Amino acid sequence: MVFLEQLAGNLIYGAILGSVYGLSTMGLSLIFGVLRIVNVGHGPFIMVGAFTAFWMFTLFGLAPIGSIPVAIVLGLALGFVIFYTVIRRLLNAPELSTLLATFAIGILLEEVAKFIWGPDHRGYSWNIGDVDIGIILIPYSKILAFISSIIIAYLLYLWFQKTKLGKAVRAVVEDAEGAATCGINVRWIYALSFAIGIALTVASGVLVTLFVPVGINPYMGHEYTLKAFVIAVLGGLGSPWGAFFAGFLFGLIENGSYTILGLIPGVEPFSLTRFVAFTLLLVILLIKPTGLFGGDSK
Amino acid sequence: MDKILRVEALESGYGTMQVLWGAEIEVSKGSITTVLGPNGAGKSTLLKTIFGLVRPWNGKIFFKDEDVTLMPPHKKVENGLTMVLEGRHLFPNMTVRENLILGAYSDRAMEKMNESLELIYSLFPRLKERSEQLAGTLSGGEQQMVAIARALMTNPEIILLDEPSQGLAPKLVMQMFDTIHKLKDEGLTILLVEQNVFASLEISDYAYVLNEGRIVLGGTIDEIKDSEEIKRIYLGV
Amino acid sequence: MEILKLENVTKRFGGLVAVNKVSFSIEKGEAIGIVGPNGSGKTTLYNLINGVYIPDEGKIFFEGQDITNLPIHTRAHLGIARTFQIPRPFNSATVRENVAVGAMFGYAKASVDEALAIADDYLKVVGLYDKRDAPAGKLTPLEKRLMEVARALAMKPKLLLLDEVMAGMNPSDIDRLINLLKRIREEEDISIVSMVEHLMHAITKFAERVIVMHQGSKLLEGETIKVLNDPRVVEVYLGKKLES
Amino acid sequence: MIEKYSSLLPVMLIYAVLFLIGISTPGMWQPVAFIMFYITLGQAFNIFLGLTGYVDFGYVAFLALGAYGMALAFDTFASPGMGFGIIILGLILAIIMSSILSLAVGAVALRLRGAYFAIATIGVNEGFRYFIEGAKLWGGSEGIIISGDMRKMFGREMANYISTFVSDVLVFIIAILAAIVTVMILNRKMGYALMAVREDEDAAKVMGINVTKYKIMAFITSASFAGLIGATAWTLKMTYVFPSDVFLITYTVEAIVIVMLGGAGTLLGPIVGGLIYGILKYYLSIILPGFQLLILAPLLIVIIVAFPDGVVGSIKNRLSSETARKYLR
Amino acid sequence: AQQQEQAKPTPTQEAKAENTETLPESILIGGTLSMSGKYSKEGQMSLWGIQAAIKWVNDVHGGVSVGGKKLKLEFKYYDDESKKEAVQSLVERLITSDKANFLLAPYSSGLTLAGAPIADKHGVLYMSHGGASDRIFDQGYAYVVQTLSPASEYQTAFIDMIKAIDPDAKKIAMVYEDSEFSKAVFAGAKKHAEELGFEVVIDKTYPPNPQDLTPLLQEVKAANPDIIIGGGHFADGQLLASQMADLKLDAKAISILVAPALPAFYEALGNNAEGICGPGQWEVGVKYSPESAKEAGLEYFGPTQDEFLELFHEFAGKDVTPSYHAAEAAAAVLAYVKAIESANSLDTDKVRETMNNLHFMTFFGEWKIDPATGKQIGHKMVIFQWQGGEKKIVWPKAAANADPYYPIPTWEEKAEGKKAVKE
Numbered sequence A: 001m002v003f004l005e006q007l008a009g010n011l012i013y014g015a016i017l018g019s020v021y022g023l024s025t026m027g028l029s030l031i032f033g034v035l036r037i038v039n040v041g042h043g044p045f046i047m048v049g050a051f052t053a054f055w056m057f058t059l060f061g062l063a064p065i066g067s068i069p070v071a072i073v074l075g076l077a078l079g080f081v082i083f084y085t086v087i088r089r090l091l092n093a094p095e096l097s098t099l100l101a102t103f104a105i106g107i108l109l110e111e112v113a114k115f116i117w118g119p120d121h122r123g124y125s126w127n128i129g130d131v132d133i134g135i136i137l138i139p140y141s142k143i144l145a146f147i148s149s150i151i152i153a154y155l156l157y158l159w160f161q162k163t164k165l166g167k168a169v170r171a172v173v174e175d176a177e178g179a180a181t182c183g184i185n186v187r188w189i190y191a192l193s194f195a196i197g198i199a200l201t202v203a204s205g206v207l208v209t210l211f212v213p214v215g216i217n218p219y220m221g222h223e224y225t226l227k228a229f230v231i232a233v234l235g236g237l238g239s240p241w242g243a244f245f246a247g248f249l250f251g252l253i254e255n256g257s258y259t260i261l262g263l264i265p266g267v268e269p270f271s272l273t274r275f276v277a278f279t280l281l282l283v284i285l286l287i288k289p290t291g292l293f294g295g296d297s298k
Numbered sequence B: 001m002d003k004i005l006r007v008e009a010l011e012s013g014y015g016t017m018q019v020l021w022g023a024e025i026e027v028s029k030g031s032i033t034t035v036l037g038p039n040g041a042g043k044s045t046l047l048k049t050i051f052g053l054v055r056p057w058n059g060k061i062f063f064k065d066e067d068v069t070l071m072p073p074h075k076k077v078e079n080g081l082t083m084v085l086e087g088r089h090l091f092p093n094m095t096v097r098e099n100l101i102l103g104a105y106s107d108r109a110m111e112k113m114n115e116s117l118e119l120i121y122s123l124f125p126r127l128k129e130r131s132e133q134l135a136g137t138l139s140g141g142e143q144q145m146v147a148i149a150r151a152l153m154t155n156p157e158i159i160l161l162d163e164p165s166q167g168l169a170p171k172l173v174m175q176m177f178d179t180i181h182k183l184k185d186e187g188l189t190i191l192l193v194e195q196n197v198f199a200s201l202e203i204s205d206y207a208y209v210l211n212e213g214r215i216v217l218g219g220t221i222d223e224i225k226d227s228e229e230i231k232r233i234y235l236g237v
Numbered sequence C: 001m002e003i004l005k006l007e008n009v010t011k012r013f014g015g016l017v018a019v020n021k022v023s024f025s026i027e028k029g030e031a032i033g034i035v036g037p038n039g040s041g042k043t044t045l046y047n048l049i050n051g052v053y054i055p056d057e058g059k060i061f062f063e064g065q066d067i068t069n070l071p072i073h074t075r076a077h078l079g080i081a082r083t084f085q086i087p088r089p090f091n092s093a094t095v096r097e098n099v100a101v102g103a104m105f106g107y108a109k110a111s112v113d114e115a116l117a118i119a120d121d122y123l124k125v126v127g128l129y130d131k132r133d134a135p136a137g138k139l140t141p142l143e144k145r146l147m148e149v150a151r152a153l154a155m156k157p158k159l160l161l162l163d164e165v166m167a168g169m170n171p172s173d174i175d176r177l178i179n180l181l182k183r184i185r186e187e188e189d190i191s192i193v194s195m196v197e198h199l200m201h202a203i204t205k206f207a208e209r210v211i212v213m214h215q216g217s218k219l220l221e222g223e224t225i226k227v228l229n230d231p232r233v234v235e236v237y238l239g240k241k242l243e244s
Numbered sequence D: 001m002i003e004k005y006s007s008l009l010p011v012m013l014i015y016a017v018l019f020l021i022g023i024s025t026p027g028m029w030q031p032v033a034f035i036m037f038y039i040t041l042g043q044a045f046n047i048f049l050g051l052t053g054y055v056d057f058g059y060v061a062f063l064a065l066g067a068y069g070m071a072l073a074f075d076t077f078a079s080p081g082m083g084f085g086i087i088i089l090g091l092i093l094a095i096i097m098s099s100i101l102s103l104a105v106g107a108v109a110l111r112l113r114g115a116y117f118a119i120a121t122i123g124v125n126e127g128f129r130y131f132i133e134g135a136k137l138w139g140g141s142e143g144i145i146i147s148g149d150m151r152k153m154f155g156r157e158m159a160n161y162i163s164t165f166v167s168d169v170l171v172f173i174i175a176i177l178a179a180i181v182t183v184m185i186l187n188r189k190m191g192y193a194l195m196a197v198r199e200d201e202d203a204a205k206v207m208g209i210n211v212t213k214y215k216i217m218a219f220i221t222s223a224s225f226a227g228l229i230g231a232t233a234w235t236l237k238m239t240y241v242f243p244s245d246v247f248l249i250t251y252t253v254e255a256i257v258i259v260m261l262g263g264a265g266t267l268l269g270p271i272v273g274g275l276i277y278g279i280l281k282y283y284l285s286i287i288l289p290g291f292q293l294l295i296l297a298p299l300l301i302v303i304i305v306a307f308p309d310g311v312v313g314s315i316k317n318r319l320s321s322e323t324a325r326k327y328l329r
Numbered sequence E: 001a002q003q004q005e006q007a008k009p010t011p012t013q014e015a016k017a018e019n020t021e022t023l024p025e026s027i028l029i030g031g032t033l034s035m036s037g038k039y040s041k042e043g044q045m046s047l048w049g050i051q052a053a054i055k056w057v058n059d060v061h062g063g064v065s066v067g068g069k070k071l072k073l074e075f076k077y078y079d080d081e082s083k084k085e086a087v088q089s090l091v092e093r094l095i096t097s098d099k100a101n102f103l104l105a106p107y108s109s110g111l112t113l114a115g116a117p118i119a120d121k122h123g124v125l126y127m128s129h130g131g132a133s134d135r136i137f138d139q140g141y142a143y144v145v146q147t148l149s150p151a152s153e154y155q156t157a158f159i160d161m162i163k164a165i166d167p168d169a170k171k172i173a174m175v176y177e178d179s180e181f182s183k184a185v186f187a188g189a190k191k192h193a194e195e196l197g198f199e200v201v202i203d204k205t206y207p208p209n210p211q212d213l214t215p216l217l218q219e220v221k222a223a224n225p226d227i228i229i230g231g232g233h234f235a236d237g238q239l240l241a242s243q244m245a246d247l248k249l250d251a252k253a254i255s256i257l258v259a260p261a262l263p264a265f266y267e268a269l270g271n272n273a274e275g276i277c278g279p280g281q282w283e284v285g286v287k288y289s290p291e292s293a294k295e296a297g298l299e300y301f302g303p304t305q306d307e308f309l310e311l312f313h314e315f316a317g318k319d320v321t322p323s324y325h326a327a328e329a330a331a332a333v334l335a336y337v338k339a340i341e342s343a344n345s346l347d348t349d350k351v352r353e354t355m356n357n358l359h360f361m362t363f364f365g366e367w368k369i370d371p372a373t374g375k376q377i378g379h380k381m382v383i384f385q386w387q388g389g390e391k392k393i394v395w396p397k398a399a400a401n402a403d404p405y406y407p408i409p410t411w412e413e414k415a416e417g418k419k420a421v422k423e
């Protein structure tokens, strides 16, 4: 009974965390889908979002949810600047050269953050109460993180499917030259997608702090980069919705497997949960080499 | 007849390799003008440079008497010039209908979207049947139809067509030329590149011969048809 | 001697039957044309013969050996070569290296040095010798196709499958290429060449026998002129009768 | 025959110069060793990434296993009677362990393409690390420290000598071997096969190339070199292995950066890339301690924008002279 | 001050005669610091601490007296980026090009180990101020000495404290990072706890950089422990506290490694930090002073705490409170100076030998090493507790400036604003 209750509690938290993982991966997936760029500097953008939430809260008392728009604006600005200064020049270069560039951009963000804000591990406490659902206590702030992730993901979905610009992005993904003949400004779509991808990532940084309101520091991104990669692939690269659901799944697996692994004597079950999560990734890829929701393998 | 498109001393290429060496052509409104030439002469490059997918190095391009040399492709579409690329370039994971609707992306096209759709479905009744099928699963011929139809959706005044008959079964090739002719009757101007010399000359009003990046011959269809140049290039004599 | 035999070969993509119970055989030394409307399954047939796809049903024999389930590269070693409808050069390598790869790993199994020499020979044959040190990616679509022909020939295949090599080629070049293929077929030990083409003057000049595909099935098979004048072929494929 | 190996000349020249600087200038040996670590890492990685076009993000796992191979040799077999045999044993273990892992990973993951492969291999690396920690394998998260064993076996002087000189010389040797192996591969059919795989794997199959075989061969070769680097530049030199230190994806990314800086698939590329990266890092950390990454990052961006094909790659593209190309591969 | 120093009759008279070394103009201490990368916080703190100590030595102490001369003390450092590859080359540079006389080891056990062979090869002393692992000192390095308390002792003082104030507390839960350092800490803690008769009801780790500790904490909650000890580094330590609050996982006392030592901990957690304890090598407010040295019969060396704080603020700025990383680094510098002066020599072996017999006190606490291994055995950990927004030292009694607040307020009470201060 205790076992099941703990499992249920873990899964609930896993789902909440998973939704945040999912959102934080959508930007990575979008950028890969449109520009074929693997953004290895992904994590540092999450860090920027986390610091945004922190400063908005600390300096202006702005509720972290309220800093999502701020993060989006900041992310868009960062995205456009980076696109027009660096990425644009590498669009025709070999694919991996953008990897080098995003690596360098990631380092730059980290070091600039350290330079401005120092290496401290910061955090905020935004206490708005919690709800006892019988099995486990859940702070409202985490519930908000969950709901906001879903709303943002859904808004992005609507934008993609329903708006003209969203369709243009899809068109560019499928055939850029063909899109040009339809009167679509391909260069602008690249810039926009990159900026939106970055904005999403920065915004997800805000939500990350709703789940983990502490430990905000210049180097916090690494862990997320790695997970985002794995989740993006699990969901099928280039498919932002796939990424969202895969994030969900990842959160559930990470948390859910703990209760079961805990039954094995003489091991460190928590470390093994990560082993399980990564192994599952491999298994899924073997069964479906393009991820759960992936199309082509290029 | 007034010249809707004029190209003066156009030079362009890829990287450091020059392909076009001062190409000059004129296209009259409402005509079909064909550019002929051996493989690798630079015909596709000429069309892509006019449309703006390849950056011009030198020379001028006038569209409706406006200098559009450096205008990016999407603005040209907005002004009524579009292109059908060699090899179709559809959006394979979208339905036929979605492909067509994206053709009406520009403001200019939006206004006339419904009319354009009607025209297209009357020209290509088959596309109406297939409207919900994913473009990538169509056969080669159907794909070529979608490519042309999508270009028509932009509500163009002139279409640059690059080898529309390539890879089509003979029966479809004939249909394709019929369609091009019909488009002209609808008032469209067409700049055509074709390897199917004889069929294309049959429907054209004017023709140019491009060789090694230069226009070596140009004139009305009757002047061109019997020229030595054509025989030399195409019949190997 | 029968070099290739297909028995009731079927290939499906989801609900679509791209190739439907097709059987035919080809004798050593034949020149075959395969025609049919767009989407009738010609390229898929090639993909089945050289191993890109494995048939859902049916069997394929090469020189009497069952090759239905052999991997692609093994079939190449046995002597099957092909070109692609949409050319697939090794872009960053030079034209010469591209062709040499064919000689090294195909039926020819040449050493590196031999392969480079073979490459030069065939580049002369197709007229690309001047461009042999250019990166293959810089060629025009047509030159790429010619390079693919050279690359396939350098494999010294027993069976050569050409997929719309001549689309977009001007008439005089087509004639030249056909003569060249005929000559090579005679001079070298290439038993048969199969050619998919929509250009009827190319087919009539080259093929002794044609196979007509329609909606995934074999519609007809037989002597070129006779088959192409068959009313059914005119109806589904040609649209009007061939002149001459 | 010699002709074909002429491209090794500039490589060996660079190594000779580095070596001479290292042994003749006081205080320069370790900096040279530091740079050599990056060069060798780039070279080993290039055998796979450069030649096949496959990006293995989990590459560092092979270094890690090599490091464990050497550590386990000391941890399990340390006895005075072993002498230098134990280092040989460690190197052999390193090769065996890293190549077994590469075989397993290759057999499974090499079926995947592009970014899927790249990221599946991250899974392997992370999975393996957490397996070691979670299952408390090989000391679990506490790792293995061998300095004590080394000192007991060889005595203080010799142990120091091994960690501060012999291990670096071994890295030099690995680098030279890697260069020779790279050229040998390039000159043989294998080089052509890998080129074809890199450019178009499906077309390569049609040419008769057994792509799986060649990919695995390149993968194992590259992984074995990685294992050797881990065993020498990490375990022998640092005298310890902690899982949290050796399974860091950062090293893979650095390897990619080095290869891309120099030019993927070229022989000289990773060497030039390693030189640029290593020298920049070393001197920046001396001139501007604490700010070196702040300077390094924009510099990397500038270099890659100026040389999108890598420094060597871009120079090669611009060179027309045949003789010059012969030495630049 | 300088003159007074010289006038003092010390054993230097005797030693002076023996000293035949040609002395340099100044003494250089070299070190690699982690100014970027994952240890950059610790690296920055260490730098300020070192700079403060050097300044004291030169300006207040008047330099290092050797052979009758007063030598200036200098410090040179490079950034190792928290990465092992960089350490050896930078250490070698310090030794050969910069001619450093003595070395400070980098932060963390791994980096300390990485540099040890180079230091040992050149026969230069290599003092660890951030490498806590006991295992470093099992390797037989003669020139590696330690200034801070080793990892195995980090949580033992806290257990002593609980034993002293609440004999009824029995059940201890341990949740900590699966890493080399924390494992050593909690292995020591577990042994100690069991010796004192505690029952360890949970002994579980979590992997580095966790985002969610719920699974583990639910298990802890179910075990209903009296005491919870745990942690690893900054981020996970903060997360541990934050999620205990989320799940209202109450205990009578909580001690977390590393994270609570920094003001950022209280800033991040706000009132939830109230009552949380942590082990520290040192804290602002510890009562090590010339007086307490006298009581213990030890010599006091170096600045008083107030002097140190003043110097520290000169480098770090007024608003920065030093963490123990600053103090232990400063103490390492002071230990060198003390040893050099006692040996009256710059010779590594002489200084090292002298160290074996040194037992003195600085503002950081006692300093005494195990002669055989170089491991620190004199220094004692302190336990601090966040009380009313301030870090108070509550253990050991001798160093304490406040009483432990026990049992700590529940999370519920803390959410309502209750602080860990007696009314």
Ligand SMILES: Nc1ncnc2c1ncn2[C@@H]1O[C@H](COP(=O)(O)OP(=O)(O)OP(=O)(O)O)[C@@H](O)[C@H]1O
Pocket: B014, B017, B019, B037, B038, B039, B040, B041, B042, B043, B044, B045, B046, C137, C138, C139, C140, C141, C142, C168
């Ligand atoms: N994307 C490209 N990059 C580099 N060179 C190119 C590119 N496209 C074409 N070229 C070169 O430009 C020249 C002209 O090519 P273009 O495609 O314009 O010829 P074309 O007349 O259309 O030929 P075809 O009849 O074969 O279609 C050729 O020499 C070709 O190699």
Ligand SMILES: Nc1ncnc2c1ncn2[C@@H]1O[C@H](COP(=O)(O)OP(=O)(O)OP(=O)(O)O)[C@@H](O)[C@H]1O
Pocket: B136, B137, B138, B139, B140, B141, B167, C013, C016, C018, C036, C037, C038, C039, C040, C041, C042, C043, C044, C045, C085
């Ligand atoms: N990989 C695939 N997945 C799904 N459908 C496919 C695939 N390959 C081919 N098809 C479908 O199978 C049918 C036959 O295609 P195939 O390419 O063999 O035609 P073809 O006769 O070569 O036509 P064309 O003359 O236009 O080249 C087409 O409807 C095509 O859309």
Ligand SMILES: [Mg+2]
Pocket: B043, B044, B045, B086
């Ligand atoms: Mg063309």
Ligand SMILES: [Mg+2]
Pocket: C042, C043, C044, C085
């Ligand atoms: Mg086909």
